[in-house]
Amino acid sequence: MPESKQLAVAAPALPVPDDELVRRVQAGNTEAFEELVRRYERKVYNITYRLMGNEQDASEALQDAFLRAYRFINKFQFKSSFFTWLYRIATNVSLSKLRKRDRVTTVSLDQPVNAAGDLPFEIPDIKYGPEKLMKQRELRAALQKAVEELPEDYRSVVVLRDLEGLSNEEVSKVLHLSVAAVKSRLHRGRLVLREKLAGYL
Amino acid sequence: MKKSKKQTGECRDCGEAKDLIARYLSGDEDEELARKVLLHAQSCAECASLLRSLKRLVHYCSLEPTCDMPVAVRKELWISIRREIHTRSRE
Numbered sequence: 179m180p181e182s183k184q185l186a187v188a189a190p191a192l193p194v195p196d197d198e199l200v201r202r203v204q205a206g207n208t209e210a211f212e213e214l215v216r217r218y219e220r221k222v223y224n225i226t227y228r229l230m231g232n233e234q235d236a237s238e239a240l241q242d243a244f245l246r247a248y249r250f251i252n253k254f255q256f257k258s259s260f261f262t263w264l265y266r267i268a269t270n271v272s273l274s275k276l277r278k279r280d281r282v283t284t285v286s287l288d289q290p291v292n293a294a295g296d297l298p299f300e301i302p303d304i305k306y307g308p309e310k311l312m313k314q315r316e317l318r319a320a321l322q323k324a325v326e327e328l329p330e331d332y333r334s335v336v337v338l339r340d341l342e343g344l345s346n347e348e349v350s351k352v353l354h355l356s357v358a359a360v361k362s363r364l365h366r367g368r369l370v371l372r373e374k375l376a377g378y379l
Numbered sequence: 380m381k382k383s384k385k386q387t388g389e390c391r392d393c394g395e396a397k398d399l400i401a402r403y404l405s406g407d408e409d410e411e412l413a414r415k416v417l418l419h420a421q422s423c424a425e426c427a428s429l430l431r432s433l434k435r436l437v438h439y440c441s442l443e444p445t446c447d448m449p450v451a452v453r454k455e456l457w458i459s460i461r462r463e464i465h466t467r468s469r470e
Contacts, residue, residue: 208464211460220446223448223452227446240456241455241460245460245463248467249467340437341440341443361401361402365401368404372436375436379431
């Protein structure tokens with residue numbers, strides 16, 4: 179292979195920044211929107227799943243969030259980062275659906291999240307033996323259930339901060355709260371989780 | 380009612396210490412804060428237990444894996460996105 183070709187292979191193009199993709203979408207480029215979806219679909223699904231607690235509702239919230247983002251992307255003014263804006267939409271859509279769901283029906287919190295009763299995203303860790311793995315599975319299921327039972331204000335903060343790993347500042351932007359309010363809700367949420375998970379901590 | 384300092388810890392009751400623990404675990408980077416929290420925890424079993432369990436909780440949360448999006452969920456997402464793009468392109 180000629181040297182120039184080898185160099186071309188060795189230096190992959192840098193990813194297009196989110197803001198540039200948004201500008202392209204605003205100018206009518208639909209492929210740019212598809213690229214944004216590919217970038218964030220898993221992250222947004224994590225948020226909707228953690229907030230909704232089951233695959234079906236999380237899937238609906240995921241679709242609604244991206245459709246809403248597409249419909250309103252012309253209103254995005256680059257005052258925040260795109261992912262902050264997108265996460266805010268996903269959180270608001272999920273919480274709104276939760277309120278409707280809770281008004282319409284009472285969902286048993288003991289109900290397993292899938293037919294096998296497992297969390298669908300369980301990833302076995304080969305470092306652990308069967309007993310530890312069992313405890314890890316129990317803990318994950320208990321954690322998800324405890325998060326689902328948190329009051330809405332605490333749940334969104336705990337999901338974004340502790341489970342999704344956003345910083346206090348990022349959570350404050352997503353939820354339109356002060357950093358102090360984020361910290362306060364985070365601590366209160368953690369205290370509730372601590373009580374519910376006393377047997378594991 | 381403001382209480383006076385106690386003999387062994389940083390504060391008379393645990394209220395102040397619990398506030399400090401909350402700040403400490405919420406990400407406030409402050410050596411003096413960390414020192415106060417750890418000093419109090421050495422002399423107060425209740426706060427030591429609170430600190431230990433909250434630290435474990437935060438740790439367990441950080442270990443939670445990113446969930447794999449089920450294939451069917453992804454497929455439905457892309458169907459609805461392409462439908463929306465198609466609809467809006469015809470408007």
